[in-house]
Amino acid sequence: MSDPVSGMDARTGSAGVTPSAGPPPAIELKDINKSFGPVRANKNVDLFVRAGTIHGVVGENGAGKSTLMSILYGFYEADRGEIFVAGEKVRIDSSQAAIKAGIGMVHQHFMLVNTFTVLENVMLGAESGALIRESAAAATSKLKQLADNYGLHVDINGITGELPVGDQQRVEILKALYRGARVLILDEPTGVLTPQETDQLFEILKALKDEGVTVVLITHKLREIMEVTDYVSVMRHGEMVAHRTTSQTSKEELAELMVGRKVIDNVSKKAENFGEASLVVERLSIISGQGVALVDDVSFQVRAGEIVGIAGVSGNGQSQLLEALSGIRPIDKGRIVLNGREITPEHPGDPSEVRELKVAHVPEDRHRMGLVTSFQAKESVVLGYHRLPRYNPGILLDQQVIGDECVRLMDDFDVRPRQPEIKSANMSGGNQQKLILAREIDKAPEVLLVGQPTRGVDIGAIEFIHDQLLALRDGGCAILMVSVEIEEIMKLSDRILVMYDGRIVSNIDRQDADVNTLGLMMANAHEGAIRRRGGQ
């Protein structure tokens, strides 16, 4: 574990961080400590970011990356430690102070007013005078200049909410640059992008680098680190465990550093053993209140023992499809057959009834739907099953039975911390997801609907969740999986559907699929979407 940059492991002390050669520092963090109550989110963290480079910070969820960046951007103040910007010690106690120091941040979830134009969003909070007209004129010319310099082209008079996600992200970058950022922090920027949009983003980041802007890229995707960064720092359990020069490291080494052990990611999928179709969808349509077809004439089936993966940029009807299949949303045309029960517009489904048909559902959005964040873990663990007789021996819910079952599921699915009384919101994303999977898989479903099984989940948990899904498949469950992660689709699916604009535009065997074609199908669809909106 020696550091190729300094010849020392970062853990051995701050001396190991400062390189003897290379460009001068843009940002230097020394001995940063931050505790949240008993939890030490950052322990003696050092970080040295060279000016004009792209510096990756990787780590699992909960490793302390976001805490560190929040300290740098002034959301938190460190309990101890020093921050140097361009060699000078600064105190950053608010995001205004960070902006003043030339630090800009692009958040994972955009901080944009959707009804404003791009120009208005960029100006918001940075108007040059009392009159909007004058500010707008000044901002327009400055934005033009920025766009030309960095290839950041966005229709500045477009309504932000109507822009594709990739463009919205560019607006965020423009906002930061407009405020004079020389250091740009991007927090998990590719989570919402297609592969093609990701490539475009990386082009922009490289252009920024060429112009001398320093980029700090926070991610848990190692492919991106390898592709775009110059240096990379690895965090684990709140500590900075290694610094590497990207060209001298590998995905495997970084993964091992992140997780603290070797990661085996070559899934051995058992041979196909498909049975009868457990889930049949025929000419299904769902029409929105405005008369738009959210799901448009969709037909497919999922057989027992088969994983069907639905790929696609999010927002192309996958969510509505899952909601319809699980009985939450009524359908407008066509029919769904679940284990022999027919759901039609005339005979709508009901989530409780669908559950009784041995159909389990792991929703795409665990915060909005999969659990109640204010509930205790043991309360969330019976969500949807709280009416089962075994929980209701009399008129009251049996706390003992529910608590015991929660502990058992937490044991089986390695959910941490093993506290049935913990508030669901206080568990990490990965543990929340494992708890939901445990709840659904434990009911031995014959059909499993699962959306974004590993969104916001750390590497260790991803492995575990994938293994669980495959085991369920081998046990003869029919699984329909919606995911925006192409790699996940490729890894798990037996058959792959691509959804675009409510329709299924491709239905192919896993053997016939490759990442590029799939990405193109999703991205072509995406370009089509831009054309339709009249942008660019």
Next chain:
Amino acid sequence: MKGQYDGAGDNDVSNGTKPLPRWIDIGLIPVINVCIALLVSGLVIMVIGEDPWEAVKIMIHGALGYEEGIGYTLYYTTNFIFTGLAVAVAFHAGLFNIGGEGQAYIGGLGVGLAILLFDTSLPAFLLIPLAILAAALFGGIYAAIPAYLQAYRGSHIVITTIMFNFIASAIMVYLMVNVLIKPGQQSPESREFSEAGQIPFIHEVFDWVGIEITHTPLNLTIVWAVICCVALWFFIWRSKWGYEIRAVGFNETASMYAGVKPARVIMLSMIISGALAGMVGLNEIMGVQHRLLLNFTAGYGFTGIAVSLMGRNHPFGIVLASLLFGVLYQGGGELAFDMPTITREMVVAIQGFVILFSGALAYMITPWMTRLYNRMQGSGPAPVEAES
């Protein structure tokens, strides 16, 4: 996807502060709120030239210093418990029931009608459950109408329940003046209930075992109030119905995913809410007045909102908050009596301050307390995941 925090970027760093521990949130902050209210009240009393310290002493003595005061305080407390619970149960379903006043009024009508019809034919041990049932039924049905409009027609429950207070008031005036008035008298009141139609006073209960205490309006309804508190706790936190109510209140989408029908939950929680508010009628009509009359709700329904907020929608907190408001009502009355410069209106103003600071502004000092607490603790949320 946008706009929801998925936890994908480590911890929930969205606000950057650690939530206050429970003892501060439901213990210290309400106490501080009341202190602020008393402080402001003290200033007002000083302005009119009286000694605030003396006023506080009179209030406390008047409410808790002697038997009669205690009796009155607990009698007021009984009403506040019912209306506080009523607001709380709706609140757990995410609903703001402003209609406690009207539901209490109509609940009292139910009690009155039941007893006027049966007090000559049924014994007391049947009349009391009958009256409880009538209070629940009338209050519940009266709350069910706005609930239906909210659940199935989308009319906002705050607006409809406010309007239903006026409707209740109009109904009662009409009925009392034209229908239920005892013939041959001027004031719009019904005939007095017979002995069987009266809930025994506490001083009567003591009398049975040979202890003599001062006569006050305090009656056995307070026991029923305590039973309701315990029952409601079990209902909300230990039954599948309460589970569904809380699920809808916290996260309606997740509750729909779980197969819960939010519309039904709205109906259920509002009917229970109205039934609890209706119990004020039990205390007032059957327990104290022994006849049906106008305006017996006297604002208890509205004060219940402050009680529930202050008690953090928890039965135990509501009992404490009800006690406080009982003290304020009773002590305030004494104050107006003992200090002539402090008029009845002045006392209402003081009560108003407490409602303002612990009801409407209940969370005003929370940010400051959070900052203070974080500074003392070393700040930040407690992401349990970081240790896993």
